[in-house]
Amino acid sequence: VGEVGYLITGVKDVRQSRVGDTVTNQQKPAQESLGGYQDPKPMVFSGLFPVEGSDYPVLRDALEKLQLNDAALVYEPETSAALGFGFRCGFLGLLHLEITRDRLEREFNLDLISTAPSVSYNVTLEDHSEVEVTNPSEFPEGRILEIREPMVSATILVPSEFIGAVMELSQSKRGEMRGMDYLSEDRVELRYRLPLAEIVFDFFDQLKSKTRGYASLDWKADGEQAAELVKVDILLQGEQVDAFSAITHKDKAYSYGVLMTGKLQKLIPRQQYEVPIQAAIGSRIIARENIRAIRKDVLSKCYGGDISRKRKLLEKQKEGKKRMKMVGRVEVPQEAFVAALSSDEDNGKDKKK
Numbered sequence: 001v002g003e004v005g006y007l008i009t010g011v012k013d014v015r016q017s018r019v020g021d022t023v024t025n026q027q028k029p030a031q032e033s034l035g036g037y038q039d040p041k042p043m044v045f046s047g048l049f050p051v052e053g054s055d056y057p058v059l060r061d062a063l064e065k066l067q068l069n070d071a072a073l074v075y076e077p078e079t080s081a082a083l084g085f086g087f088r089c090g091f092l093g094l095l096h097l098e099i100t101r102d103r104l105e106r107e108f109n110l111d112l113i114s115t116a117p118s119v120s121y122n123v124t125l126e127d128h129s130e131v132e133v134t135n136p137s138e139f140p141e142g143r144i145l146e147i148r149e150p151m152v153s154a155t156i157l158v159p160s161e162f163i164g165a166v167m168e169l170s171q172s173k174r175g176e177m178r179g180m181d182y183l184s185e186d187r188v189e190l191r192y193r194l195p196l197a198e199i200v201f202d203f204f205d206q207l208k209s210k211t212r213g214y215a216s217l218d219w220k221a222d223g224e225q226a227a228e229l230v231k232v233d234i235l236l237q238g239e240q241v242d243a244f245s246a247i248t249h250k251d252k253a254y255s256y257g258v259l260m261t262g263k264l265q266k267l268i269p270r271q272q273y274e275v276p277i278q279a280a281i282g283s284r285i286i287a288r289e290n291i292r293a294i295r296k297d298v299l300s301k302c303y304g305g306d307i308s309r310k311r312k313l314l315e316k317q318k319e320g321k322k323r324m325k326m327v328g329r330v331e332v333p334q335e336a337f338v339a340a341l342s343s344d345e346d347n348g349k350d351k352k353k
Contacts (some may be wrong), residue, residue: 040072042090044200045134046097046102047078047115049086053112056085062108063087066100072101078135083113083243088135094200115243119197122148136245139231147229149198151223153178156207158196158215160186165210173198174249193222197247232256232286234264235278257287265289273333 002178024030050059055127060199067073087353094117105108126143131168133139154175158166160182170192193204207215228292232253234244244264246258257279264277272285279287302310 001151032212035185040092041118042072042074042092044089044091044097044117044119044196045088046117047080047083047086047135048075048101049083049113049115050082050198051111053084053111058108058109059087059104059112062104063089064074069101072096080137080243083115086113090134094204095232113329116212116246117200118247119150119200121150121229123248132134133247136231136247137323138244139245139247146226148224148226149229151222151225152194152196152199152219153197154192154194154217154219155190155216156213157183158188158189158190162211162215163188163190164247166190166207166215168204169203169210170194175201183244194219195225230281232260232282233259235280238270238274238278253281254286261287261289265291 020132022030022033029070048059050056063075067075072092073096075087078086078088080086089097089100091100096113097117101112103116105112123131123133123140123144125131125140127147128145131138131140154170156170164264165178167177167190170190173194174197175192175194178193180191181189183189192268204217207217221331228250229247230250230253232248233240234257235241244260245336246256246260253259261277261279268275268277268291274293277289277291278285302313
């Protein structure tokens with residue numbers, strides 16, 4: 001009752017009521033329920049996939065149990081061609097995500113892969129229909145009129161000596177300054193409007209790092225804003241790997257493509273043939289790395305003699321590699337997915353630096 005919630009119209013036993021219901025007089029009942037209570041809205045979305053496919057039923061039961069005492073947790077089944085069966089989960093923030101994942105691993109003995117956190121976008125198509133996108137795989141193909149991303153109003157309290165570092169960080173995250181006030185001689189309040197997608201991943205860690213831990217951050221939802229966003233696909237030998245796709249700002253698409261292709265080049269083992277790793281926006285390739293082929297030394301048995309014999313052996317090997325590449329498939333090991341997608345490893349690298 002009050003700000004917590006209300007109780008349902010017409011309930012005979014108050015003990016059967018739930019938060020959000022309305023209590024009313026039985027002789028003179030209210031015509032409509034009282035407003036004021038809203039279900040918590042997820043702000044950050046991330047996919048949770050079990051490392052072992054046989055753990056999918058265990059993960060499903062674990063999420064059902066967690067939802068009993070965590071009304072803010074939202075999840076739905078999701079299938080990935082690379083990671084198998086899992087769940088697309090919605091969280092209130094990155095801390096909520098980390099706590100939930102930790103509880104699943106600790107209390108239910110699960111080994112999980114979590115994809116990079118993302119937020120929901122509203123996409124307006126050419127026919128003026130609207131689509132809500134919570135996953136890069138849901139990003140619509142074809143002509144798009146506008147993409148709107150969620151925004152937040154952030155308040156940062158920081159010592160005056162770190163103002164420059166905080167302003168530089170906020171501007172690099174596409175922040176718009178709304179005001180600055182000196183609370184005392186050495187304490188400053190900065191107000192920014194920032195895209196939610198820019199602060200859900202590592203903004204708080206960078207803020208603490210640049211201010212030696214003295215800064216504090218508070219934020220709340222602040223509507224939506226149109227932005228130039230694109231979907232970056234990662235292609236492995238010409239085939240799209242949906243687990244590595246991401247929706248990012250146009251200006252940061254190239255850096256994401258270079259980062260992810262470089263990671264995968266180191267993580268995927270060498271094959272019998274050369275494997276290209278490409279980052280693409282639509283049909284345009286923006287970054288590329290190659291995994292060199294494992295080559296057998298076919299000339300080791302040639303001790304001199306005519307050069308034409310050596311050339312014949314090399315041409316035969318080249319044709320064999322070409323046929324192998326046409327029918328071969330590149331298997332990405334599970335460790336590569338964990339290393340490339342896990343936010344824990346990225347945060348660990350930042351901390352070491």
